Amino acid sequence: MKLPQIGDWRDFAGLARLQQERLPAVLAAAERSPFYRKRGVAPLPEQPLTTKQDLRDAYPFGLLACERADLATYHESSGSSGEPTASYYTESDWTDLAERFARKWTGITAADTMLVRTPYALMITGHLAHAAARSRGATVVPADNRSLATPYSRVVRLLHDLGVTLTWSLPTDTLLWAAAARIAGYTDFPALRALFVGGEPVGPARKARIGRIWGAPVVEEYGATETGSLAGECGHGTMHLWADRAVFEVQDPATGELRPDGRGRLVVTPLYREAMPLLRYAIEDEVEISYRSCPCGWHLPAVRLLGRFNGRLTxxxxxxxxxxxxxxxxxxxxxxxxxxxxxxxxxxxxxxxxxxxxxxxxxxxxxxxxxxxxxxxxxxxxxxxPHRLLTATAEVMKPRGLFGPGEDWDSALQYY
The missing domain is CATH 3.30.70.1350 (Cation efflux protein, cytoplasmic domain)
Structure with a gap:
């Protein structure tokens, strides 16, 4: 299956044609899953939303549209807004996932060393960045942020000593590294050329501050475990939706109306998904989508990520x-x-x-x-x-059964 690349069309009309040509295959794939067979599949404008609760109710494989033997990986979301949701991908799905993540205006090359500081666990984020970097020949440093074996003190040593050129993390993590580096006495990271960030909203002021602290551009990424990368930043600072790989809509939370642009809750229909097709999946994030020209020439809609609202304040x-x-x-x-x-x-x-x-x-x-x-x-x-968080050393994560004289054997067979 040939996947579209940035530059395959010259205007938004061409992008719309690409989506319409692909939708019949998407609807046919969805009908192969138990969930959509039971619900029924209609033309996209008539299709009801697929919600996070639908994914929970279909746990674990109610949305599976291929043979179990064809699956490459199984994942679950973080559950930050409720119970986790399951998702799964074939090898072909992973080609699409890695290509979307690798769409960085800075590029990812074989000369790069990329530190991946997001979970290597059930969530997709660490595996996604790892696969994208390897697809471009880069060296990967798998510095999982959920492991006691890679505390902040070790991260800044790796950043400094290995000449890391690219990083992938939460925006907040880059500030924690900077604080840890300051305590440890590291002052220079000359090899670093870009910081890739995602997983939480980051506004222009914080992005600019992080860039000034590290002396490198901050490149934002947006996505979800259920979908992979959905948007990325161009060299002119605009966040673009990958509308050649998915159909995007916004839902007015007051009226429920769905439209292609404006402000509301994001709804996404992936266009290249074998294992788990999703039709009008409601991600629940607040966004603002606009179709306007950008100097980068990508002809992809722009999106502003607004986070989840709490009254009038975000x-x-x-x-x-x-x-x-x-x-x-x-x-x-x-x-x-x-x-x-x-x-x-x-x-x-x-x-x-x-x-x-x-x-x-x-x-x-x-x-x-x-x-x-x-x-x-x-x-x-x-x-x-706390400073102890920034200065802690790695904890050994192996059980022990044999201890010498004077050692604390209350730790026997425990992870510590």
């Missing part, structure tokens, strides 16, 4: 105000609690900048939310991210 909104503070204040870590009348924001800040940071952030919050009373609470460095 995490992204607070983040933009926090990272809008001057770099000199050194405010990298924060947390907030919000209700309709009040918001309390805690920030890590050194004593010398405490009063200025509190004053500026309080004023910014009041301007952004004039009818909400803000409280900004400064805590000293290490108050939100």
């Amino acid at each position: 995490q992204l909104g607070v983040e933009e105000l926090v990272f809008g503070l001057p770099d000199d204040f050194g405010v990298w870590f924060w947390r907030a609690r919000y209700d309709d009348a009040r918001v309390r924001v805690e920030i890590e800040v050194a004593d010398r900048w405490r009063a200025a940071a509190v004053g500026e952030l309080t004023a910014s919050l009041r301007a952004a939310l004039p009818d909400v009373e803000p409280t900004v609470v400064p805590v000293p460095p290490g108050g939100l991210v």
Whole structure:
């Protein structure tokens, strides 16, 4: 199966034709799964949404549209918004997954060393980046962020000593590395040429701050375990949906109306999926989609990721105000609690900048939310991210049965 590549069309009309040509095969594949056979398959504009609850109810293989013998991998989501959901992929699916992730404007080449700092577990994220990097010939450093064997102190040593050129992580992780590097005395990472980030919304202010800290561009990625990569950033800073590999719609949360652009909850129909076809899958993330020309010339729709709403305030909104503070204040870590009348924001800040940071952030919050009373609470460095987290050494993850004189054998046969 030949997969479309960026540049295969010259306008949005060509992109729409590609989608329409592919949809009959997508609908036919869906009918092979028990879930869609029972529900029924209709032309896409008439097809009801597939929800996360549908995926949970179909656990584990109710959406399987191929033979079990044809599966390459099985995955489950993190369950950050409820119970985890299952997903599975064939080798052909993995070709599509890896190609989509590798669509980085910076490129991934055989000369690169890429540190992958997302889970190598049931979630797809670490495996996805690993497969994409290897498909381009890059060297992979598998620094899983859910393993006690790779603490932050070890990550910054690897970044420095191996001459890592590319990284893949949560945006927050890049700030934790910077804090750990500062404590460990590392000041120079000359080989680093780009930081790939995803897994949480990141606004322009935080992205720019991370780029200044590391002296390298921050390239955003968006996707899900159930779908793989759905969007990536071009060299002009626009996040583009991979609309040559999936059909995207937005649902108005108030009316339920589905349309190709505007603001609402994202709905996606992958176009090249063997093991687990999905029709109008409701991801539940808030987005804004627009069809506008971009200097990059990709002719793919632009998307803004807005996160999940809590009333009128979003995490992204607070983040933009926090990272809008001057770099000199050194405010990298924060947390907030919000209700309709009040918001309390805690920030890590050194004593010398405490009063200025509190004053500026309080004023910014009041301007952004004039009818909400803000409280900004400064805590000293290490108050939100303990220094012991940044300096801990690797823990041995092997059981032991034989101990010498004076050793603590209460650890016998335990992981420690």
